[in-house]
Amino acid sequence: MSKDIRIKKGLDIRLVGEAEKTISEAPRSRTITIRPSDFHLITPKMVVKEGATLQAGDVIFYSKSQEEIKFVSPVAGTITEIKRGARRVITDIVIEADYAGATRDFGALGASASAEAVKARLLEGGVWPFIKQRPYDVVANPTVTPKAIFISGLNTGPLAADLDFVLAGKEAHLQAAVSALATLTSGGVHVSIGASSSIFSGLKDVVTHTVKGPHPAGNVGTLINKTSPINKGETVWTIAAQDLAIIGELLLTGKFSAQRVISVSGSSIKAPKYYKTMIGAEVSTFAYAAGVEGDNNRFISGNVLTGSKVSPEGALGFYATEFVAIPEGDDYEFFGWNKPVFDKISPSRALTFSWMQPNKKYDLDTNTNGEHRAFVVTGNYEEVFPLDIYPMQILKACMVEDLDEMEALGMYEVAPEDFALTEFMCVSKQPHQEIIRKGLDVMYKEIG
Template sequence: MSKDIRIKRGLNISLIGEAEKVTTEYSLGSVFAIRPDDFHGVIPKILAKEGTEVKAGEALFHSKSDERVLFPSPVSGKVSEIVRGARRKVLAIKITADEKQKHVDFGKKNIDEMSGEEVKSHLFNSGCWPFIKQRPYDVVANPNQEPKAIFVSAYASAPLAADYDYTLRRKEAELQAALKALSKLTSGKVHVSIAKDSNESPFLKLKGVELHKVSGPHPVGNVSTQIAQIDPINKGEVVWVVTPQDLVVIGELLLTGKFNITRTVALTGSKFDKPQYVTALAGAQVSDVVKGNLNTDNVRVISGNVLSGAQVDEDGFLGYYDNQFTAIAEGDDYEFFGWNKPVFNKISTSRALTFSWLNPKKKYDLNTNTNGEHRAFVVTGSYEEVFPLDIYPMQLLKACMYKDLDEMEGLGAYEIAPEDFALTEFICVSKQPHQKIIREGLDLMRSELG
């Protein structure tokens, strides 16, 4: 039996370049990279030095704070380079892939016979633990603290996001295996949310989960929105979050004994000649995934969606948790009298000289131009129109900026992640970096309060 979740506050951003439901399988590619920065808050301890031969699933580094948390190679090959930055910080570990792939055999498992500790140990040894993230703080989960519940959002409402109903087709066995195993790690429920009008979601047939059907504008697909509606987080409580594509990796590991981090990646945005889906491994090089399909004239490529993804170059790599590349025009032009004329080709929540509200189904070809410069916060009341959580967004942002821990706690910082402020950042007339502010605030709380 499902519980419906419907929100009214939010904003759907309709863009040109939605991926056609066609999947192209490219060759493996030559170079892959794992970036420790993808695992926020983790300080890496290198295990595989330059020149080391590794198999797919073999650990490249572990967390300095907990050596059980391993981070594996997505492919077999040779560690060709360890890229370092200031103070010898590890920026990336590059692997040159073998033509014929070799995998570490972790062994098939009978999930019914496994205890919770055995499941946890298997996830540690195979390098699958980083797929489990926790709230509060939106970091890799602390294995020493039991969650009160586990959440999976199987509906992505962000602009041009990959369609989970399509990318997870015929993955019911892997999803069921992963969810059955994860349910042994909590005494609470495993909550799964799907789109209300979805008739093809593989989660409809799965057992042992609490199913919820969601509807409304973005960010209804954000797991924070769903947690707030289903089982809000109080001080001292922890919930774990896993994405559907990562459930497939965990499930395949349990069923076959192999660590296979192949993703169905959506190529979206107006700068792709043919927006579509492709198969790729996490850490794949951008040029290998988008080859022959990208219009490179004045383009910005983003690993993830346009609101919360990270900019990458063509020689960059697919983020470890990402299943989408977005390519849109670089907004490096100046619009003459842009502040003082009617606007028909942009999205706005305001009705002052803007007309996107007249045609809500229109799709826009937006660029990266911020249409203004950084300035002090302007109190407009517009943030609350797109922010569905029962939190005062501007007050929380300011509390993070002046580092008032008591106020951050009182205003609900335990419940949020940076992505929850992507929409308020998008509509911000002050051009403040909301997600960066929230991330710095959460880091401060984690370091001071634990």
């Protein structure tokens, strides 16, 4: 069954450096790094120490508040370092990889398995952290039954990875995952797809929604808002498409596979394309294999709008399926605010001309083109924000921690990524995603 969703509000940001549709094997990463900070509001409780030898799939730590949520090793190897920050908070767990090492076998799970058996296997096998919940955009609470599960099978962001290309050949894994997840909710598994044929179109046990329109049409938040808005007391789960394939592989083979196909793109990459690598792999293994131009670049683990800055010696994030390199914007144009602009994107027609060339690709850097200031009411947010929510009002409610207003404005169904485009458009240079994240944390602490 398919249902159509069409949005008009949004903005397609076309950037130079889109990944060519070829896949190469990235050089093997010597170390794999797991950062507990990737799992928001999770306090890790270590079960192994430095020097411990692991199989792929062995438990490294679990959630202190919910011990059934386990986090496993992506590879076999030896823990060489557990880095700590302020107040001895664990920041990095570094594993020296042994690719010839063994992989823990949890056993295949049959298609007729009960909901309890499915949930137990997902928790035991270490794939539960791939399941996130809204409200709060955190790792899902396994004791709560969601009213529905949502998956985005359409990536509309700038330099986005082509999910149909990345997941080609993974149909059996996807089917196993959605069939198992369908037993965990009475509201069904909902998937957004594009107008053209999708790898998700032929799956059973799903409700597909054909989504049309500019970015953020492909965001899972857009799908939720247009099909099943979240009210107080309700919970939904969300899963990324590549993570869904990992879940399916565990169910079919009994083994946790941390392999990813990531897009390596951006105007600073000489030969942008796709690479097979591992969760937590060293950035240098694929970044320099693709070639990096210039010596003053921003490396981003994840999407260019929502990802995290990493150093050349850093590691790919747990949830990242993209890697982007673009020039650092640490130079400024003299009188740049007072002359016609031809090389930047803007929905405004005041001294800007990108609206005349909607298909042009731009070579943008990280410069914010202005300084931080108080909110300026321009109406730009509403032009690119398709959710039935007032973006500026909810941002202000988060800043003053007005819980009643946050509830009334629809805070339960948003995540920071839903505000990435308004942040890009913001003439006030306000950190929208950070504001929403802090607002969600306040709600989680006060309301739970």
